[in-house]
Amino acid sequence: MPIEFTLNGKPQRVNVAPNMPLLWFLRDTLGMTGTKFGCGMALCGACTVHINGEAVRSCVTPVSSVAGKQVVTIEGLSEDRSHPVQRAWIELDVPQCGYCQSGQIMSAAALLAKNPHPSDAEIDDAMRGNICRCGTYHRIRLAIQRAARLKYPQAKSAKARAGGAELLPTAQFAAQGGGK
């Protein structure tokens, strides 16, 4: 029995073993390799996708369980790197090796969809399951704050509301080229 769901806005029919993890269906069957394999045990976050808007680890999600649902991968986040999280990521040159970043970006985008102005603690909490072996955590936090501002330019960030710096100088600094 084929399984049907929506992938990046388009209908998708699946004819694979129903217990095949969504990750491998995406990567090997469809050739959508933006979603990464890091552990296969929901321990690293590299394989994060959105299912009905929730950040989910696709490595432990059987393809059968997404029947009738909306699945969004890094490839479908935007056509042209225009999602606020992607823009912030570019502005701050977040990635190093880049391998974890699809997962980081998907987790960050899901967070901001729910919580437009997360505090640092909320960011840490939401991003806890995403490991970065290169250690880009500092810039990830800054980029999420930056993305929140890009997404809702009128509103004030949590930090600004708390009386902190409205414009993060570090973000400017990184946008000027990172460690210079």
Place this chain on the structure above:
Amino acid sequence: MNGCESQHINRRSFLKRGTLGATGLLIGFYLPELRQAHAADSVRSNSAASGGRVTLNAWIHVSADDTVTIFIDKSEMGQSVLTGLAMIAADELECDWQKVRTEFAPADKVYFNPQFGAQGTGASTATRTSWEPLRKAGAAARMMLLRAAAQKWGVEPSECRAEKGAILHAPTGRRTSYGSVSQAAGKIPVPQEIPLKDPRDFRIIGKPTRRLDTPDKVNGRAEFGIDVRRENMLYAVVARCPVFGGKVASFDASKAKAIPGVKHVAQISSGVAVVADNSWTAMEGRRALDVKWDEGPNAAATSETIRKLFAERASRPGHIARKDGDPEAQIEHAARKIEAVYEVPFLAHATMEPQNCTADVTAQRCDVWAPTQNQTNAQKTAADITGLDPSKVFVHTTFLGGGFGRRFESDYVADAVEVSKAAGKPVKVTWSREDDIQHDFYRTASYAKFTAGLDADGWPTVWMNRIACPSIMGRFGPLKDNFDARSVEICDAVPYAIPNILVDYQLAEAGIPVGFWRSVGASQNGFFLESFIDELAAEGNKDPYELRRHLLRNAPRHLRVLETAAEKAGWGTPPPAGRFRGLAVVSSYFGYVAHVIEISVDRSKRSLNVHRVVCALDSRSPSTAGACSRAIFMIIRCCASRTCPSWTCTSFPANWHQPGPANSRCRRSLRRCATRSSRRRADAFAACRSGQKTWPDLFSRLRQAMPLAPKTLRNGVR
């Protein structure tokens, strides 16, 4: 997007572009010592065969549409070498940075890293070894383009200049773009004399520059090894013996083969490979395999037996790495004798991208797509397995999801080549995370024994240090006198002015594969050395900073970073309540670094919280302050990002310690750096909160970096 179009080329297409055909100009430069070795089968001789004296090749390609393609012959694994090397070449080339594209270079002798005699990336050599060749390649290309334009206009080259991708002739106001003279430039002989720019005139080097690979890393387009796809490709995983040195005794594949989608099961040198039409089915097939292992000579080895072996070896004198004065005699006269033992465990590299490789073996050729740090070895490994000449092995380097030395090895290449050969199809072999952690070439476990003597005033007079551990270099050939200098690096260069020093080494092979891991020997030896000097400070009743200062009187670069870090950290002022400060200074890979770290101790959880890191670095990088500062930025990011809300860095630009007018500029940049650092610290304070990141349980055992012995902890904090 600018420069994000990194793609892989096989050597054939590379050569096609190299033949000065319609596509434009390929310019390169040979390292003189490689000229001969390279002549036989190089890009250049192939080009030569297509007519005329071609002295062009390897790094720079200028297309008719003004696009400049720079071949990156080092592996990009997060260190930003792709952007850094492109900047070096582009600056001398005087091209338009917006027109720069990059491609990973194929495996070829012309790209040999002179430090290794092979094409490879590691040991902090990428920028150092590319600096001059890339500048010369860029400058030579610029000169050829300029001469071509001058020829076209019938003017003297000296009247022309290159600027932002164009040649200008000031007297007549004429201007032509690089693309429009690239073909003519291809016919200009490579200049013999290649003057380089005055660093003062750098336009790109040392300037804040965005990474070229970021855009492709935010939408999933960057192709890592694990993402490679070939037509008709199959997917494989390998079951490996759980004991190092063991092998397959027998196996029953019937259950695995019964799984729909499993295509082949084949024994290869590393174990039993299951080949299927996707990776997951291959993993399911592996689970269904029934393999009997011959566990070999290490069947009974445990952490405890290894520890005993190390301790036993360390009880005997070893090969002397350094001897000053007469330590054995003087230790008897010391007012006080202090002994300590430090042990560190094996560490996996745990690259974020598990090991993998794709190979396509046919009778005529072998293609290898690999996230490798060692193209030459990948090529040789495939040639050995297939029996093909290395010139028939085409290595396509992808992005690397982390390297850390793990990808200097070629075991994953051998897997893919063997399986593709057996299956007769292109095959991608993917390692699971468990495979990756369990079958690494680990940072070696090591056992360091120290004995020191203090005089009546508490100053050290004798320093004796014995290291017992496995050898990395022993893997590559017999060791002379069972001595591996890498095992004692840093320890043998103890910078402290102590009159009697003895450092010796005892080889202790544990049967566990060891390899290059970030900073290699320094990773554990810096910890040993700096922990023990702290113990001496405590025993001699000295401030750990003052003791170091006193003993570093003959080591100005150590002293300078130490004093800077201490000053910025406010050493000598009381830390906030409940906080403690510790410091360390180490030199490794021509760099000098000091840290002051502020921590608190949670006794109930037996854990440390890092509150602040102050780092001072004196790098001998040939670049200016900006690049140094970027390097530190990365170091601190690695160390501090897990738990630390605050960090400060101060960089010492190139050769500040050498006299000369060029350095006043450096010193100015240094001051600017320092100012920016404090601002950044304030930002970091504002923006960051402690966000503890740990590998989950599965990995925590192996990634525990350097456990602090309770005694060291007590003495190391104040």
